Amino acid sequence: MNKILLSSLILIAGLFVAFRTNIIHVTDSPDLPEGWPDPVYSFKENPLTPAGFELGRKLFYDPNLSRDNTISCASCHLQYTGFTHVDHNVSHGIDGKKGTRNAPALINLIWNSSFHWDGGVNNLEVQAINPIQHPAEMDNTLEAVLNYLNTSSEYKSMFYAAFGDSAVSSKYLLKAITQFTSSLISSNSMYDKYMRKEIDFTDQEKNGLTLFRKYCIACHTEPLFNTNKFASNGLVMDTNFNDIGRYAITHNPKDSLKFRVPTLRNIEYTYPYMHDGRYRKLKEVLDYYTDQLDITNPYLSAELRKKIELTPEDKKDLIAFLKTLSDLEFLYDKRFGFPR
Amino acid sequence: MEIPASQHLKLDNEPRGEITSISFIVGTDSSTNVSGALDGDLDPIKGMYWAWNTGYINFKLEGTLNKLNFEYHIGGYLPPYSTARRVSLQTHYSNGELSIQVNPFDFLNKLNVSDMPSVLIPGEKASLLADLFQQIFVLNE
Numbered sequence: 001m002n003k004i005l006l007s008s009l010i011l012i013a014g015l016f017v018a019f020r021t022n023i024i025h026v027t028d029s030p031d032l033p034e035g036w037p038d039p040v041y042s043f044k045e046n047p048l049t050p051a052g053f054e055l056g057r058k059l060f061y062d063p064n065l066s067r068d069n070t071i072s073c074a075s076c077h078l079q080y081t082g083f084t085h086v087d088h089n090v091s092h093g094i095d096g097k098k099g100t101r102n103a104p105a106l107i108n109l110i111w112n113s114s115f116h117w118d119g120g121v122n123n124l125e126v127q128a129i130n131p132i133q134h135p136a137e138m139d140n141t142l143e144a145v146l147n148y149l150n151t152s153s154e155y156k157s158m159f160y161a162a163f164g165d166s167a168v169s170s171k172y173l174l175k176a177i178t179q180f181t182s183s184l185i186s187s188n189s190m191y192d193k194y195m196r197k198e199i200d201f202t203d204q205e206k207n208g209l210t211l212f213r214k215y216c217i218a219c220h221t222e223p224l225f226n227t228n229k230f231a232s233n234g235l236v237m238d239t240n241f242n243d244i245g246r247y248a249i250t251h252n253p254k255d256s257l258k259f260r261v262p263t264l265r266n267i268e269y270t271y272p273y274m275h276d277g278r279y280r281k282l283k284e285v286l287d288y289y290t291d292q293l294d295i296t297n298p299y300l301s302a303e304l305r306k307k308i309e310l311t312p313e314d315k316k317d318l319i320a321f322l323k324t325l326s327d328l329e330f331l332y333d334k335r336f337g338f339p340r
Numbered sequence: 341m342e343i344p345a346s347q348h349l350k351l352d353n354e355p356r357g358e359i360t361s362i363s364f365i366v367g368t369d370s371s372t373n374v375s376g377a378l379d380g381d382l383d384p385i386k387g388m389y390w391a392w393n394t395g396y397i398n399f400k401l402e403g404t405l406n407k408l409n410f411e412y413h414i415g416g417y418l419p420p421y422s423t424a425r426r427v428s429l430q431t432h433y434s435n436g437e438l439s440i441q442v443n444p445f446d447f448l449n450k451l452n453v454s455d456m457p458s459v460l461i462p463g464e465k466a467s468l469l470a471d472l473f474q475q476i477f478v479l480n481e
Contacts, residue, residue, distance in 0.1 A: 045375075045376070046376075116392075120392050120393045120394065121391075121392075121394045122373070122374050122394045122395070123374055123375065123376040123377075123394060124376070125376030125377040126376055126377055126384065126391065126394045129384055129389075129391035130391045130392060133391060142384065142385040143385060146385070169379055169383065170377065170379070170383055170384055170385045171377045171378060171379040171383065173377075174376070174377035175376075175377055178376075178377075249393050250418075251463050
């Protein structure tokens with residue numbers, strides 16, 4: 001090959017490397033965004049490998065994990081809409097049965113110290129037991145799932161490749177699913193590129209960011225746009241569900257009507273909003289905070305005990321900013337899609 | 341449910357001399373409860389695990405007493421309602437084999453089953469019942 005072609009190729013390769021210096025490569029773990037907090041989940045007992053990831057992905061998209069072979073994880077956690085169940089306030093699972101809570105978006109889970117709206121799950125690995133066993137979701141047993149996997153030569157060889165053991169146990173099933181779900185990292189939205197000074201925001205988006213930092217970041221903290229806190233934003237309990245939130249786990253009266261703060265990443269795509277999906281549009285959410293929030297509500301978290309003042313123009317700007325949290329690379333990343 | 345093989349425990353280090361007491365913990369420690377997917381006796385498939393409030397059930401007793409169904413799933417690791425308990429038994433045995441018995445009626449007789457036929461979640465009641473662990477084990481000499 002001649003000198004010009006060679007130096008051009010080296011230049012292009014160099015530019016490619018320079019473009020993604022915001023990523024830190026960590027052994028046995030997914031690539032981590034530079035400058036972010038340390039993950040909570042430890043890969044020490046579950047080192048990430050290509051074989052483990054592919055097995056986890058196959059399991060995630062496999063409806064045979066449900067009692068009647070119709071419901072997979074992906075049935076309520078669709079990639080294109082931030083791995084949640086868009087357009088559903090609460091999801092419907094097996095036999096069309098409805099649950100009581102909005103399906104959370106599976107985004108950046110390794111930074112979570114607990115899972116579920118009430119934080120009842122303390123480790124990402126064991127979360128999957130819940131949908132597998134829940135009578136309104138997949139309505140199955142771990143025994144039946146393991147029996148299915150242990151009678152599939154394809155799965156047995158994939159488990160062998162991932163863990164060195166073709167006898168499928170619940171430990172390996174759960175670790176495999178975790179290798180997939182832990183890899184669902186969204187850190188390349190327009191907001192991220194703006195923060196890395198790779199692109200600029202419009203004036204509207206900049207104003208939206210300023211408003212966001214004034215009113216929202218105490219709970220929806222950058223860069224994750226959530227924290228591990230439980231909070232009440234004053235929503236009146238919906239008597240269709242009678243959901244008392246974190247109190248159901250701790251039985252501490254201070255936890256009444258408190259829920260995990262969800263991430264706002266990809267919020268444009270993850271409607272409807274709140275633990276029971278009661279708001280379909282971001283405008284409705286903002287209208288709640290400005291017009292209906294009762295700052296004297298004794299259950300209300302301290303961070304919200306101040307009047308939120310937004311003009312109609314402010315709301316447009318804030319929504320324009322929230323849309324910059326959309327990460328199309330994440331939503332369309334083929335590595336996370338249905339395995340072919 | 342009986343798992344006969346689990347009812348015999350062989351210790352790796354044979355103690356020398358006379359054994360004067362034996363002490364063990366009923367239940368799991370808090371770090372075990374936050375360690376994710378474990379196997380062996382700690383496999384969640386074994387029926388001693390809560391998925392909705394992740395952690396181990398340390399003691400399970402179910403049955404019917406005078407036509408009243410009872411269900412005690414005693415678990416929880418968070419203070420102040422941790423349900424693991426240390427049990428200590430005195431003995432004069434020295435030949436290397438100990439037989440420890442547990443009598444479910446020693447548990448049931450110490451509470452009013454009809455007043456409280458089920459405890460299925462962590463919390464104050466579970467913690468109070470866990471105190472009974474120390475009263476139900478007997479050395480069979």
